[in-house]
Amino acid sequence: MYTMGVDIGSTSSKIIILEDGIKIIGNIVVQSGTGTSGPTIATAKAKSFLSNNNLTLDDISKIVVTGYGRFSFDIADKQISEITCHTKGINFLVPEARTILDIGGQDTKAISVNDKGQVLQFFMNDKCAAGTGRFLEVMAKILEIPLEKMGEYDRLSTNPVAISSTCTVFAESEVISQLSKGISKENILAGVHNSTANKVCGLLYRTGIKEKIVLCGGVAQNQGVVRALQEELKKEITIAPHPQMTGAIGAALFAYEEANKNL
Numbered sequence: 001m002y003t004m005g006v007d008i009g010s011t012s013s014k015i016i017i018l019e020d021g022i023k024i025i026g027n028i029v030v031q032s033g034t035g036t037s038g039p040t041i042a043t044a045k046a047k048s049f050l051s052n053n054n055l056t057l058d059d060i061s062k063i064v065v066t067g068y069g070r071f072s073f074d075i076a077d078k079q080i081s082e083i084t085c086h087t088k089g090i091n092f093l094v095p096e097a098r099t100i101l102d103i104g105g106q107d108t109k110a111i112s113v114n115d116k117g118q119v120l121q122f123f124m125n126d127k128c129a130a131g132t133g134r135f136l137e138v139m140a141k142i143l144e145i146p147l148e149k150m151g152e153y154d155r156l157s158t159n160p161v162a163i164s165s166t167c168t169v170f171a172e173s174e175v176i177s178q179l180s181k182g183i184s185k186e187n188i189l190a191g192v193h194n195s196t197a198n199k200v201c202g203l204l205y206r207t208g209i210k211e212k213i214v215l216c217g218g219v220a221q222n223q224g225v226v227r228a229l230q231e232e233l234k235k236e237i238t239i240a241p242h243p244q245m246t247g248a249i250g251a252a253l254f255a256y257e258e259a260n261k262n263l
């Protein structure tokens with residue numbers, strides 16, 4: 001039996017095909033961008049992705065969608081919230097997780113879970129880009145560093161600067177001013193990562209920090225943020241396997257449960 005999970009986020013859409021509720025047979029990340037085009041692009045990509053795997057929509061028993069664009073994705077059988085889907089996905093991938101940190105493009109969420117994988121409580125960032133992937137994208141653009149190289153630059157830092165503004169607009173001016181003083185990109189970027197970790201840890205302190213702490217979301221691919229979080233918390237952080245896909249994996253697992261209800 002095949003099921004599909006889709007996560008339509010603020011910057012990208014993630015699609016998973018799951019076989020028999022256990023085996024991931026295909027996954028893609030599609031840059032669907034912000035705005036209303038996300039669900040339309042995700043629908044077209046989901047169909048072409050199926051055909052690349054020699055499947056059609058008729059082969060898929062159920063489709064569950066999550067993410068902020070979920071209400072406009074017409075081919076889904078059900079919509080489920082991101083908190084629920086990320087928690088389901090992490091519980092499947094790392095059952096020992098007790099604190100989940102999801103840092104996406106627009107939202108950052110800290111979730112505490114019990115040993116049954118049930119959500120105990122969660123906190124999200126307020127309506128502000130600080131501590132999100134968007135903040136990091138803006139800083140990467142000013143520093144002219146590709147997203148996938150941010151970890152590498154961070155590693156080469158010798159003396160991270162302090163970035164005192166959490167507001168993206170003010171932090172942008174601060175970074176430009178540091179650049180004009182001749183401070184290296186590496187040291188500025190490490191400061192940006194430290195400031196992000198500081199903001200994100202505010203959410204973690206509110207949920208309480210029980211180990212294992214598992215990081216997911218697109219920003220989990222940035223080793224600089226992982227370094228800064230570990231330094232701030234003085235604890236080890238586990239990066240989820242397929243960190244950007246955990247919401248879609250959770251959605252595909254829920255789709256499998258839905259399909260079994262109908263048997």
Ligand code: ADP
Nearest residue numbers: 009010011012104105133134147148217218219
């Ligand atoms: P959303 O679901 O809101 O679209 P994601 O969980 O996909 O968000 O995360 C998007 C964020 O992940 C981007 O804003 C960016 O900061 C970060 N990101 C994406 N790809 C990479 C990469 N290769 N290396 C480092 N960071 C990345």
